[in-house]
Amino acid sequence: MLVATLSKRLLRVGQAKRCGLSLRSFSDAKDKDLVLTSIDGDTGVATITMNQAPVNSLSLEMCQAITTAIKEVESQPEIQSLVLASSLPGVFCAGLDITELHKPDEKRLTDFWHSFQQIYFDLYGSRLATIAAIAGHAPAAGCMLALSCDYRIMVSGAGSKKPSTIGLNETKLGIVAPSWLGYQYIDTIGQRQAELGLSLGLLHQPEQALAIGLVDELVPREEVLSRAQAEAVKWGKIPAKARLASKMLARKARLDHLAATRKEDNDFFRSFVTNETAQKIIDGYLQSLSKKKS
Numbered sequence: 192m193l194v195a196t197l198s199k200r201l202l203r204v205g206q207a208k209r210c211g212l213s214l215r216s217f218s219d220a221k222d223k224d225l226v227l228t229s230i231d232g233d234t235g236v237a238t239i240t241m242n243q244a245p246v247n248s249l250s251l252e253m254c255q256a257i258t259t260a261i262k263e264v265e266s267q268p269e270i271q272s273l274v275l276a277s278s279l280p281g282v283f284c285a286g287l288d289i290t291e292l293h294k295p296d297e298k299r300l301t302d303f304w305h306s307f308q309q310i311y312f313d314l315y316g317s318r319l320a321t322i323a324a325i326a327g328h329a330p331a332a333g334c335m336l337a338l339s340c341d342y343r344i345m346v347s348g349a350g351s352k353k354p355s356t357i358g359l360n361e362t363k364l365g366i367v368a369p370s371w372l373g374y375q376y377i378d379t380i381g382q383r384q385a386e387l388g389l390s391l392g393l394l395h396q397p398e399q400a401l402a403i404g405l406v407d408e409l410v411p412r413e414e415v416l417s418r419a420q421a422e423a424v425k426w427g428k429i430p431a432k433a434r435l436a437s438k439m440l441a442r443k444a445r446l447d448h449l450a451a452t453r454k455e456d457n458d459f460f461r462s463f464v465t466n467e468t469a470q471k472i473i474d475g476y477l478q479s480l481s482k483k484k485s
């Protein structure tokens with residue numbers, strides 16, 4: 192049902208095959224699915240919708256589901272563009288699932304960080320034109336998902352009592368964003384704004400995010416998805432090889448660097464997170480999140 196609301200003419204598996212598209216799980220996906228993938232049969236735009244209530248936090252399984260969905264879409268040579276969206280009102284993605292970092296099992300923690308790195312490779316390095324439809328909060332790794340796309344459309348904050356926010360807030364939690372995420376920030380909003388944002392752990396309201404170039408457009412909530420899909424059509428019409436080569440001019444060195452240092456990055460992450468001080472911070476943060484509710 193959910194998927195049916197996402198686009199005017201979504202294809203079921205059989206229809207998709209007749210159109211030469213062989214994506215497996217979309218409009219017949221179950222609501223329990225962590226991500227839902229659909230293809231608009233009129234435009235050929237794919238939409239991957241994160242669907243992990245309550246906040247689309249990135250657990251190991253969620254990271255893997257996002258990667259699988261991107262790979263499925265990429266395997267369709269006819270598809271040139273992709274929208275990344277959320278099914279949850281008010282939240283795009285709350286970042287890493289903090290419970291993954293709390294008293295972790297070492298093997299699972301290693302797999303978890305590996306799967307998060309993998310999203311960076313798959314989304315930031317995707318051959319597809321990628322548009323983020325940010326209709327809600329996007330802190331930390333949620334911001335990373337948006338930064339990994341080619342174009343970011345966010346819900347406007349105008350007239351909202353509690354506007355959505357986006358940014359890298361890790362330092363506010365006493366943790367540090369990994370360097371590759373920091374560089375994505377610098378590459379997108381420039382050295383000075385990134386230094387301020389990273390050091391102070393700033394979460395920006397939409398108008399501020401637009402002003403510093405963290406997002407590209409603001410639109411009313413009800414238009415975020417349709418506007419992103421329209422933008423995806425535009426990007427999908429650019430000659431694909433030239434578009435990808437241009438994207439790689441800006442991104443290849445960053446991707447190659449993480450590929451070369453992936454294991455060290457994971458080792459560092461693991462030793463950082465399993466450290467007693469970090470565990471105290473994570474424990475306190477989890478408590479503050481649930482206290483906020485009560």
Ligand SMILES: CC/C=C\C/C=C\CCC/C=C/CC(=O)SCCNC(=O)CCNC(=O)[C@H](O)C(C)(C)COP(=O)(O)OP(=O)(O)OC[C@H]1O[C@@H](n2cnc3c(N)ncnc32)[C@H](O)[C@@H]1OP(=O)(O)O
Nearest residue numbers: 245248285286287288289328331332367460463480481484
């Ligand atoms: C030198 C170091 C180098 C390398 C590596 C080292 C360090 C570690 C990794 C560094 C990278 C970190 C990146 C991250 O992504 S960290 C995560 C940051 N995310 C946040 O701070 C967001 C937290 N959440 C919120 O602010 C709000 O939930 C949000 C604004 C998104 C939505 O608010 P809303 O009011 O709608 O919902 P809540 O009531 O707050 O939440 C509902 C339930 O969801 C739980 N929740 C929320 N966020 C998370 C999360 N990120 N992980 C797990 N669970 C989350 C929340 O506790 C509520 O649960 P219940 O109380 O209902 O059980």
